[in-house]
Amino acid sequence: MRPCLTEVLLEVRAGSPWPPPGRGLLLHHLDLDQLIRVVGQTEDPLVVDLDSVDGLSPDRRAAAFLIGRLGIGAIVTRHAPVAAAVAAMGGLALFRVFAFDSTGLERSMIAHPRSPAVGTVVSPGLVLPYLAAERAELPGPLVGYGLIRRWEEVEACRRAGADSVVLWLEDQSSRVDRVAGRR
Amino acid sequence: MLPRRARGSFGGVETATRLAEIVARLREHPVGAAIKEEAQLEPALESPAAVLFILRGDGLELGPVLRRIHAAGKLAAVHLDLVEGIGRDHVGVRWLVRAGADAVISSHGHLVRTIRASGVVAIQRLLLSDGTSIAAGLAAVERASPDLVEVLPGAILPHVRDLLATRVRVPLLAGGFIRRAADLEAALAAGAFAVSTSSPELWGRR
Numbered sequence: 121m122r123p124c125l126t127e128v129l130l131e132v133r134a135g136s137p138w139p140p141p142g143r144g145l146l147l148h149h150l151d152l153d154q155l156i157r158v159v160g161q162t163e164d165p166l167v168v169d170l171d172s173v174d175g176l177s178p179d180r181r182a183a184a185f186l187i188g189r190l191g192i193g194a195i196v197t198r199h200a201p202v203a204a205a206v207a208a209m210g211g212l213a214l215f216r217v218f219a220f221d222s223t224g225l226e227r228s229m230i231a232h233p234r235s236p237a238v239g240t241v242v243s244p245g246l247v248l249p250y251l252a253a254e255r256a257e258l259p260g261p262l263v264g265y266g267l268i269r270r271w272e273e274v275e276a277c278r279r280a281g282a283d284s285v286v287l288w289l290e291d292q293s294s295r296v297d298r299v300a301g302r303r
Numbered sequence: 304m305l306p307r308r309a310r311g312s313f314g315g316v317e318t319a320t321r322l323a324e325i326v327a328r329l330r331e332h333p334v335g336a337a338i339k340e341e342a343q344l345e346p347a348l349e350s351p352a353a354v355l356f357i358l359r360g361d362g363l364e365l366g367p368v369l370r371r372i373h374a375a376g377k378l379a380a381v382h383l384d385l386v387e388g389i390g391r392d393h394v395g396v397r398w399l400v401r402a403g404a405d406a407v408i409s410s411h412g413h414l415v416r417t418i419r420a421s422g423v424v425a426i427q428r429l430l431l432s433d434g435t436s437i438a439a440g441l442a443a444v445e446r447a448s449p450d451l452v453e454v455l456p457g458a459i460l461p462h463v464r465d466l467l468a469t470r471v472r473v474p475l476l477a478g479g480f481i482r483r484a485a486d487l488e489a490a491l492a493a494g495a496f497a498v499s500t501s502s503p504e505l506w507g508r509r
Contacts, residue, residue: 133435149435172435220430220455221479222501223339223358223385243432250458250480266433267463288434 124193207237317422328353329497350506362389369403380406412447455479
């Protein structure tokens with residue numbers, strides 16, 4: 121299984137810039153064929169947002185495919201049974217919760233498996249510095265994912281307790297579509 | 304039995320009047336009181352907040368609560384998606400309007416037209432979670448053309464205002480994790496004309 125969680129993960133989706141090598145990547149909103157090609161193109165640590173991959177169902181079988189066939193070490197999902205299955209397979213499960221307001225976060229956290237092998241992804245990650253009251257209730261490892269574009273925002277999330285922060289790159293010339301399209 | 308609407312008739316003219324009223328009240332008192340539990344109602348009624356945002360409760364029994372809010376000289380915005388017992392559909396909207404809501408909040412763009420046609424202010428929630436959702440959310444707002452947009456989490460508005468500036472052409476509310484005076488001031492400085500918060504210590508601020 122590949123290494124997965126790094127302090128900074130670069131966000132990679134169809135249409136997004138292809139990031140510089142040497143950092144961890146969070147792959148999302150790709151289709152299954154693109155995902156397979158991208159995984160084959162890089163040695164970088166990888167995390168996959170399973171729920172957003174076209175062609176995969178967010179279920180145990182898909183998780184087993186990502187872990188067993190593609191060697192993915194960490195999977196993001198908002199489906200608690202899938203998170204539990206990933207953990208049971210020896211992967212790092214990252215349960216995604218949405219923090220739009222305190223009520224929404226509370227509701228989202230109700231479904232968290234809260235087992236030692238299941239961490240938490242908070243979306244939008246930008247809100248992490250505003251969650252001091254909730255931080256202790258978020259099982260680690262803790263990942264901030266969504267709308268983080270600046271290094272000072274990365275640093276603020278790290279100071280707020282994030283183990284990993286997903287950086288959204290907006291302005292690079294080469295694009296994932298180009299890489300994913302190679303055969 | 305459907306509750307009776309206490310005042311007014313339904314339609315576009317009334318929506319425009321209510322929108323002007325709610326905007327004027329929020330400009331005067333730019334901190335709306337978000338009510339998540341019954342115990343917050345009394346302090347909110349006694350606070351200077353001019354608009355109360357009802358985020359929880361029994362949607363089928365809101366009439367008495369809304370009458371108390373009006374009796375206190377305040378306006379009420381009810382969250383269709385969060386109150387219990389009410390369908391997230393046209394009939395649910397009409398129920399809340401007849402119960403006395405001055406504005407109805409929803410994330411569902413397809414209900415915006417129904418809300419406006421019912422004579423109340425339509426507030427569409429724009430949920431910001433990541434780059435993909437923000438594009439979809441902005442497109443949904445453009446299609447629905449609500450009277451007001453509430454950006455959540457409002458605390459991050461200062462970081463993302465450049466992503467919204469040219470796309471949202473109606474007044475912006477900010478809600479979610481605005482807990483300190485500094486968060487409030489930052490959201491207002493970033494372009495929100497008002498905020499909603501469940502932190503009572505902010506309800507009196509201008």
